[in-house]
Amino acid sequence: xxxxLNNADYxxxxxxxxxxxxxxxxxxxxxxxxxxxxxxxxxxxxxxMSNHVIAVIQGEAEIxxxxxxxxxxxxxxQLADAIKRIDGVREAQLINEGQAYARMVEILGKEARVLxxxxxNPFSPFIEIKIHLERMDAVLAELHLLSGIEHVRDNRDxxxxxxxxxxxxxxxxxxxxxAVGISTLVIIxxxxxxxxxxxxxxxxxxxxxxxxxxxxxxxxxxxxxxxSIGGGILATMLAAYALRYVYAQVAGPLPFIPLPPRExxxxxxxxxxxxxxxxxxxxxxLFGLFAAKNNQ
Amino acid sequence: MIEAKNLCLRYADGTLALHDINLHVEPGELVxxxxxxxxxxxxxxxxxMGVEFPTSGTLKVLDHAxxxxxxxxxxxxxxxxxxxxxDFKLVKGRSSLENxxxxxxxxxxxxxxxxxxxxxxxxxxxxxxxxxxxIENLSWGESQRVSIARAVVRKPxxxxxxxxxxxxxxxxxxxxxxxxxxxxxxxxxxxITTHATHLINENDGRLIRLNGGAVERTDELK
Numbered sequence: 001x002x003x004x005l006n007n008a009d010y011x012x013x014x015x016x017x018x019x020x021x022x023x024x025x026x027x028x029x030x031x032x033x034x035x036x037x038x039x040x041x042x043x044x045x046x047x048x049m050s051n052h053v054i055a056v057i058q059g060e061a062e063i064x065x066x067x068x069x070x071x072x073x074x075x076x077x078q079l080a081d082a083i084k085r086i087d088g089v090r091e092a093q094l095i096n097e098g099q100a101y102a103r104m105v106e107i108l109g110k111e112a113r114v115l116x117x118x119x120x121n122p123f124s125p126f127i128e129i130k131i132h133l134e135r136m137d138a139v140l141a142e143l144h145l146l147s148g149i150e151h152v153r154d155n156r157d158x159x160x161x162x163x164x165x166x167x168x169x170x171x172x173x174x175x176x177x178x179a180v181g182i183s184t185l186v187i188i189x190x191x192x193x194x195x196x197x198x199x200x201x202x203x204x205x206x207x208x209x210x211x212x213x214x215x216x217x218x219x220x221x222x223x224x225x226x227x228s229i230g231g232g233i234l235a236t237m238l239a240a241y242a243l244r245y246v247y248a249q250v251a252g253p254l255p256f257i258p259l260p261p262r263e264x265x266x267x268x269x270x271x272x273x274x275x276x277x278x279x280x281x282x283x284x285x286l287f288g289l290f291a292a293k294n295n296q
Numbered sequence: 297m298i299e300a301k302n303l304c305l306r307y308a309d310g311t312l313a314l315h316d317i318n319l320h321v322e323p324g325e326l327v328x329x330x331x332x333x334x335x336x337x338x339x340x341x342x343x344x345m346g347v348e349f350p351t352s353g354t355l356k357v358l359d360h361a362x363x364x365x366x367x368x369x370x371x372x373x374x375x376x377x378x379x380x381x382x383d384f385k386l387v388k389g390r391s392s393l394e395n396x397x398x399x400x401x402x403x404x405x406x407x408x409x410x411x412x413x414x415x416x417x418x419x420x421x422x423x424x425x426x427x428x429x430x431i432e433n434l435s436w437g438e439s440q441r442v443s444i445a446r447a448v449v450r451k452p453x454x455x456x457x458x459x460x461x462x463x464x465x466x467x468x469x470x471x472x473x474x475x476x477x478x479x480x481x482x483x484x485x486x487x488i489t490t491h492a493t494h495l496i497n498e499n500d501g502r503l504i505r506l507n508g509g510a511v512e513r514t515d516e517l518k
Contacts, residue, residue: 006407010397017389205385206398208345209446210374215402 003215014219015226018195026227029191033184033231034238037277040180041239041269045246047173048268050166052260057155057162063136065127065143066151079148080127086142088135096125181280184231188224188284189291195220196292217289224285225278232277239273240266297321297454297485298344302353305339305509313339314509317353321487323453326480326501328517329489335506337489338382341458344487345379346370358453375403378447378484380457380476384439386431392418392442393427399446417445421475437468441475448479455479455486461495469495477501 004011019026067079076094083092095103100123105112115122131139136156143152196203206216247262303317314336321327329337342348344357349364356362360373386395396414405413418424421441426434434442440460447455457476461469469492480486490496496503496517505513 003402003404006405006410007401009407010401013394201385202387205387207371208347208374208379208381208385209399210371210377211402212371 004218007215011219011222015222018199018219018223019226021198022191022194025191025194026223029187030227030231030234033187033227033277034234036180036183037232037235037273038238038242040176040276041235041273042242043169043173043176044272045239045243045265045269047166047169048265049259050162050169053258054162054166056258057158062155063129063131063139063143064153065129065149066124066153067127067148068150069124071148075148076125076127079146082146083127083129083143086139088132088139089129090132091128091130093128094125095128097121097123100125180276184228184277184280185284185287188228188281189288191227192220192224192285192288193292195223196288220289221282221285224288225281228277228281228284229274232273236266236270236273239269243269297323297325297358298487299356300343300353301355303343303350303355304352305336305343305348306351312509314343316510318511319504321454321485323485324480324482325485326477327485327487328496328501328503329487329506330491330493330496330503331506331512333491336509337506338458339509340506341456341487341489344454344456345377346373375450376453378450378452378455378479380440380443380447380455380460382459382462384443386439386442386446388432389430391428391430392423392434392438392445395431395442396446396449399449403450413449414445417449418442420448420478421445437464437472440464440468440472444472444475444479451484453484455484457486457488459489459491461490461492466495 065079065083067076071079080092080094083089098121101115101121104123105115108114129139129143136154140152140154143149203216243262243266247259250257250259298319298321300317300319303314303319304312305314306312317340329340331337339348343350343355343362346357346360346362349362354361357373358376360369360376362370362373387398390398393411393414396417397410400410400413415424415427418427421444423438423441423445426438426442431439431442444457444460447457455476460472460476464472473488473495476486476488488496493503501517503515503517504511505515
């Protein structure tokens with residue numbers, strides 16, 4: 001560590017010289033690394049968003065049971081009590097027409113104006129049943145056996161579709177992470193090998209002077225890290241900007257989609273891209289160094 | 297300091313570069329190695345630097361056995377040497393001072409110590425006014441002096457100079473030899489290979505003449 005600090009000025013000058021010798025190649029490598037990380041950031045964001053939406057919907061696992069309008073209020077209360085006793089039901093609560101209307105107004109937000117066109121309240125009362133998700137099938141079967149229940153609405157279809165979508169995004173995520181890993185390793189190791197070839201004479205001189213291999217290799221490792229982390233930083237900035245746009249587009253017209261907080265998403269992206277770019281920068285540089293050594 | 301017994305070097309293409317070399321160098325000695333082209337002078341220095349390895353016989357330089365396959369041992373040996381190359385092996389695009397500093401970057405000195413020592417070495421070879429000059433802007437003689445400064449700054453136990461006077465006029469060659477002679481002290485030995493026997497006859501030290509890869513004659517100079 002002391003060696004590194006004592007020679008910090010030398011290493012920085014070396015990095016500058018290595019980059020300058022092959023400036024165009026280095027700039028193109030930097031841009032490609034940034035774009036690769038940007039694609040990764042966007043796919044990962046989609047993955048996290050869909051996971052969040054599923055988690056929120058799962059957390060609100062509920063079934064709405066609509067009963068015949070002919071049954072009396074006392075019978076409705078009895079029905080709700082019977083439902084509460086079903087294994088897998090956490091809570092059962094009667095929602096009257098007024099409450100149903102108010103909930104829809106809350107969900108629709110500004111668009112709730114549309115409800116004003118109805119002369120009468122279009123919503124029916126129902127029993128809202130909160131359940132343990134894993135017991136959904138059993139609860140549904142029991143509900144159908146109860147007399148007075150006319151119709152049962154559950155969010156299983158929505159959940160299934162979301163799960164399928166999340167599965168596809170996750171698969172895409174794995175593919176992209178693999179592609180990003182391989183591409184970054186190839187780009188960084190190639191640029192390091194090129195740098196070593198261009199500095200062959202100087203490296204030989206350092207070896208003749210007895211310089212440790214770590215001393216010779218360190219500037220190249222720094223170049224790899226600079227390209228990779230620099231690309232990662234640029235990608236994160238682009239992704240943060242793109243996410244702001246996506247949130248503006250989604251949060252306004254589709255307010256009922258429960259997106260995770262943007263700040264948390266961006267912070268997680270920064271942590272992920274920073275760790276990944278550091279790891280890939282070091283790994284790519286080491287690959288390049290080993291490949292160059294084997295070619296001697 | 298150097299202990300060579302029955303040293304032989306045969307290159308991969310079958311050329312026998314050196315054979316039956318027996319040599320002993322003590323600390324503080326000044327040794328000139330001369331001989332015609334192809335007599336094995338540079339090959340012998342390459343062995344001392346651990347660039348080549350003996351085909352047979354044994355060689356110890358500064359208590360390091362020079363044998364193949366011991367990279368860390370050879371690296372430690374090279375750290376203890378002060379090499380001066382015929383083609384200088386200075387880094388282009390860097391100043392004289394930076395090149396000298398490069399010679400002691402990995403010895404654990406602080407940045408300030410490295411710079412101070414490098415400046416002192418430049419003064420020693422009379423090039424303090426060229427500290428910031430780029431290597432490619434120096435003359436042949438000046439480049440050789442920077443190369444010597446880079447060797448000296450490491451305070452080595454053994455300075456190995458390969459043809460340091462090659463391509464230099466008489467005055468510059470004598471100047472380089474004087475600088476190298478001045479590097480010799482109680483602890484530091486200096487070995488110089490050269491064609492220019494006419495320049496060294498007036499010097500003290502030991503003269504080893506090589507011919508056909510073997511020691512032809514050894515003379516003590518006065």
